[in-house]
Amino acid sequence: MDSLFGDSAHRLFAQAYPADVLRAAERGQADAAWQAVEDSGFLDALLPEDAGGAGLCLADVAPLAQAAGWHGVGAPVIQTMLARAWLQAAGHAPRPGPIALAPWSARTDAGGIEARSVGAARAAQWILVAAPDTGGARLLARADARETASGGYGSLDADLCWPAAALAAATPLNVPGAALADLAATAYAGLIAGGLERILQLTVEYASQRTQFGKPIGRFQAVQQQLSVLAEHVWAVRAAAQLAFQGRGWMPQPLLAAQGKARASGAVARAADIAHAVHGAIGITAECDLQCYTRRLREWRHAAGGEQYWNLRIGSHALAARDLSALDYVRTHLYAAAE
Amino acid sequence: MIDTLELTAIPAADEALRNDIREFLASAMEGVAADQRARSWMGFDAGFSRALAARGWLGMTLPREYGGADRGHFARFVLSEELLCAGAPVSAHWIADRQSAPLILKYGTEAQRQFYLPRICRAEAFFCIGMSEPNSGSDLASIRTRAEPRDGGWLLNGSKIWTTNAHRSHYMIALVRTSGTAADRHQGLSQMIIDLTLPGVTVRPIEDLAGDAHFSEVFFDNVALDAQALIGTEGDGWQQVNAELAFERSGPERIYSSMALVECWLAHCRAAGLDDAATAATLGDILTQLATLRAMSLAVAGQLARGRSPATEAALVKDLGTELEQRIPDLIAQTLDRRPDIPATPELLRTLAYVEQVSPTYSLRGGTREILRGIIARGLGLR
Numbered sequence A: 001m002d003s004l005f006g007d008s009a010h011r012l013f014a015q016a017y018p019a020d021v022l023r024a025a026e027r028g029q030a031d032a033a034w035q036a037v038e039d040s041g042f043l044d045a046l047l048p049e050d051a052g053g054a055g056l057c058l059a060d061v062a063p064l065a066q067a068a069g070w071h072g073v074g075a076p077v078i079q080t081m082l083a084r085a086w087l088q089a090a091g092h093a094p095r096p097g098p099i100a101l102a103p104w105s106a107r108t109d110a111g112g113i114e115a116r117s118v119g120a121a122r123a124a125q126w127i128l129v130a131a132p133d134t135g136g137a138r139l140l141a142r143a144d145a146r147e148t149a150s151g152g153y154g155s156l157d158a159d160l161c162w163p164a165a166a167l168a169a170a171t172p173l174n175v176p177g178a179a180l181a182d183l184a185a186t187a188y189a190g191l192i193a194g195g196l197e198r199i200l201q202l203t204v205e206y207a208s209q210r211t212q213f214g215k216p217i218g219r220f221q222a223v224q225q226q227l228s229v230l231a232e233h234v235w236a237v238r239a240a241a242q243l244a245f246q247g248r249g250w251m252p253q254p255l256l257a258a259q260g261k262a263r264a265s266g267a268v269a270r271a272a273d274i275a276h277a278v279h280g281a282i283g284i285t286a287e288c289d290l291q292c293y294t295r296r297l298r299e300w301r302h303a304a305g306g307e308q309y310w311n312l313r314i315g316s317h318a319l320a321a322r323d324l325s326a327l328d329y330v331r332t333h334l335y336a337a338a339e
Numbered sequence B: 001m002i003d004t005l006e007l008t009a010i011p012a013a014d015e016a017l018r019n020d021i022r023e024f025l026a027s028a029m030e031g032v033a034a035d036q037r038a039r040s041w042m043g044f045d046a047g048f049s050r051a052l053a054a055r056g057w058l059g060m061t062l063p064r065e066y067g068g069a070d071r072g073h074f075a076r077f078v079l080s081e082e083l084l085c086a087g088a089p090v091s092a093h094w095i096a097d098r099q100s101a102p103l104i105l106k107y108g109t110e111a112q113r114q115f116y117l118p119r120i121c122r123a124e125a126f127f128c129i130g131m132s133e134p135n136s137g138s139d140l141a142s143i144r145t146r147a148e149p150r151d152g153g154w155l156l157n158g159s160k161i162w163t164t165n166a167h168r169s170h171y172m173i174a175l176v177r178t179s180g181t182a183a184d185r186h187q188g189l190s191q192m193i194i195d196l197t198l199p200g201v202t203v204r205p206i207e208d209l210a211g212d213a214h215f216s217e218v219f220f221d222n223v224a225l226d227a228q229a230l231i232g233t234e235g236d237g238w239q240q241v242n243a244e245l246a247f248e249r250s251g252p253e254r255i256y257s258s259m260a261l262v263e264c265w266l267a268h269c270r271a272a273g274l275d276d277a278a279t280a281a282t283l284g285d286i287l288t289q290l291a292t293l294r295a296m297s298l299a300v301a302g303q304l305a306r307g308r309s310p311a312t313e314a315a316l317v318k319d320l321g322t323e324l325e326q327r328i329p330d331l332i333a334q335t336l337d338r339r340p341d342i343p344a345t346p347e348l349l350r351t352l353a354y355v356e357q358v359s360p361t362y363s364l365r366g367g368t369r370e371i372l373r374g375i376i377a378r379g380l381g382l383r
Helices: A004-016 A019-026 A031-040 A058-070 A077-089 A164-169 A180-209 A221-244 A254-284 A290-302 A307-320 A326-333 B017-028 B046-054 B073-085 B091-107 B110-121 B237-250 B259-272 B277-305 B311-337 B346-363 B369-379
Strands: A099-102 A113-118 A126-129 A138-141 A146-149 A158-162 B127-130 B146-150 B153-164 B171-177 B189-195 B201-206 B215-225
Touching: A004 A031, A004 A058, A019 A290, A058 A077, A058 A180, A058 A221, A077 A099, A077 A126, A077 A180, A099 A113, A099 A180, A113 A126, A138 A164, A180 A221, A180 A254, A180 A290, A221 A254, A221 B277, A221 B311, A221 B369, A254 A290, A254 A307, A254 B277, A307 A326, A307 B259, A307 B277, A326 B073, A326 B259, A326 B277, B017 B046, B017 B073, B046 B091, B073 B259, B073 B277, B091 B110, B091 B127, B091 B171, B091 B189, B091 B237, B127 B153, B146 B171, B153 B171, B153 B189, B171 B237, B189 B215, B189 B237, B237 B311, B259 B277, B259 B311, B259 B346, B277 B311, B311 B346, B311 B369
Parallel strands: A099 A126, B127 B171
Antiparallel strands: A113 A158, A126 A138, A146 A158, B146 B153, B153 B215, B171 B189, B201 B215
16 A cells, blocks of 8 residues: 555455455454464554564554455454553553454443444454443453344344453453543544445446446446545545544544544445445345445444444534634644644 | 545644734634625635735745745645635635636746736736636537737637636636637647736626626627737647646635634534534534545645646545535534524524525536546546
8 A cells, every 4th residue: 555564464464364264254264364463463563662562653553454444354453453552551461362342331230241232243352341430441351251243244243241250350451541432433444444445446447347338337427427426535534544543652532533433434335335336236246345345344334433423522522612613623633644 | 546645734834824814814804794704715805815915925835036925835725724714805816826826937938927926916916717608618628719810919709707706807817719620629729818908808797696796707809919918838728727727626715615604603503502412413524524625635735735736636625625515504504403492693594595505606616526526537547
C-alpha cells in the first residue's frame, strides 16, 4: 500500500488469509493462519521496545489495519494488537492468542458477567471485557464462557456469559483515558477503510471485464457514475481512518476514534450496495470473492456501535462545548496531522 | 488510479494568520444576519474586498513583484476557511483571486501580468469567467462565441450565460472559438480577456429564485479586441480551462457553502435547549463529514503546494463536498420540524429557506455532479 510496513503486512495477510482460508476461518479452521500472524511480530508493534515490541505509534500501524481490512481478515488481528498495548499499559503480562474486544457488558443475576455481540469472539482465545462497575476491565478466557453465536451466516460474533467464579478470579485492569470502546472504534475504522478499498478494486476489475451490449459494462455512464460514488466513499473513509489513527503514542484519541468509526460505518451500506449492484447476481454467490468482503464490512459497520452511536457521542460533546463554533470544533477536536 | 490523499498539517506560520483575520472579521461582519452571511461568496461588496486588499489578503499567493504576498496554498486555505465560515461577502474579488490571477500568472505575457495582477491585488479589477453559452452547458466544447482575427486584433461575436458577476465585473476571461467549427471540439478554442466596458458588450443580469441577481447573460456584438486580449496560446484554450477548473474545484468553498446555516442552527440548539438524541446525532453526522472533507481538502492543497494538478482528486472532493452541503439544509430542517414546540428564530428560518432554495446550484457551478463523476471514472481507468 503506502509504506514498507503496509507492504509487508499485505504480504503476510495475502499468504495467511487467501479467500479459501477466509471461508475456512468462518468454520473455525484457521489456526495455521493465526500462527503466521503471531510469528510475524506485528501483534506487538505497539509495545515498547524494552517490552519486546517494535515501539511504534498508532499512526504507524494504520497501514496494518487497512491491510487486514483489504484482505477481509475476520480474526481479531488489529483488536489483539491494540489490546496488547492496552494490557501492557495496565501492567498485565502479555499472553499469546487472539484477543477480542467487548467494550460493554452487564452483570448476570448469578453474579457473573455477560457480553453481547462480541465482534470476532469465535476466532478469539481471550476476551478483554469492559466492566467499569466492577472496578475495571477483565481479560477472560473464551473457554470459560457459555457461548451463543450472535451474528448472521459466516459470522464469528458471539454472546458470551461467564460465571461469577471466572469474574472473581480475574484481576481488574484499568488504563485511564483509554476506553475499550475507543480501541474497538479505531480498529474497525481502519478495517473498514481497507475493506472498502478492496471492494472498489474488485468492482472496477469486474466492470472492466464483464461485457454486455458488446462492450465492458464499465463503459456505460450509468455504471461509471455508481463506481465514482463508491470511489468517493473509499477515499473519504480512508481519510477518516487516517484521522482515527493519529496519535504519537499507542493510545487512540477518543473523538478522532469516534469520527473514524462514524464516517466508516456510515459509508458501508452504500458502498457494499454499489459493489453488488455492479456485480449483478454473481456477486451474491458463495463462489464469488466479493461477498467474503461485503459480509465482513456489514459486520464491522455494526460492531462496537454504528454511525448513529458515534455521531451522537460527537454531537453531544459539541453541543456542550458552548464556546466553540462548528468550524472550531472540527479544527480543534476532529483534526490532527503531524507537521 | 487516484492518488492517495495524505493527512497534511497547516504550517504554523500560515495557521498564525487566523487570529488576524478573525480580528478583522469580528468588526467588519458585526451585526450581519445569518441569512446575509449564507450568501458569502455570492455576496458582492467591493468595499469589503478593498478592505481585505488593504491588509494584503488579495492575491496572497502571487509574487511580491506583482503586488502579492508570496504566500502558499495553506495561507490561502486558512484565509478562505475563515472568510467562508464567517459568511463574508467575498464575491467581488473571489474569482479573480482564486482562478483569474493564477491563470494570468501562469499563461500571461509579462505585460499582461504587470497590468492585471497588481490591479487584482488592490481590488481594482474584478473578474468573471465566460464559459457556458445558451446552447453549451456541460458540453462546453460546443461553444459558438467566436473571435476572428481582424486588423492585428480580434473581432468578437456571440454570447455567454450564467456568468457569475458579469454585471459588476471589470473583465471577463472567456473561452471562445478562434478557428474551426464546433465540430472540431477541443481544437481551435482560446481564452480572451475582455474589457466589459468596450463598445458592443451588453450585460443583462438574471434574477434568481431568491430575489438576488448574481449571474448574467452577456452579448458580444462586433466587439473589437486588441491583440493583447489573447491569454496563453491560441488554440490551447481547452487545456488552459481545465487547469483552471482544478483550482476552482479544490477550494474550501466546496465544503462550507452551508456553514452559515450550520453555525446559526448550532447557536439556536444551544440557546433553546434543542439537544435530543436525534439532533445531537445529526450534529455529529455533519461534523464528522466536515472533518473528513476538510482533511481531504487540505490534502489537495498540499498537492497544489507541491506543484501538482490534482484534477481527479479535486473532482472527488467537490462532489462529496457538495453532497454534504446539499444534505445539510435537509438534515437541519428535520431536527427543527421534529420540535414545533421549540420555535426557531426568524433569522434561522430565513437562513434555512435561503440555503434550501439555492443549494441546487452547489452541484451545478464548477461542473455538474455528472461531469465530475465522469472525471472520477476516468481516474479509475473506466474511460
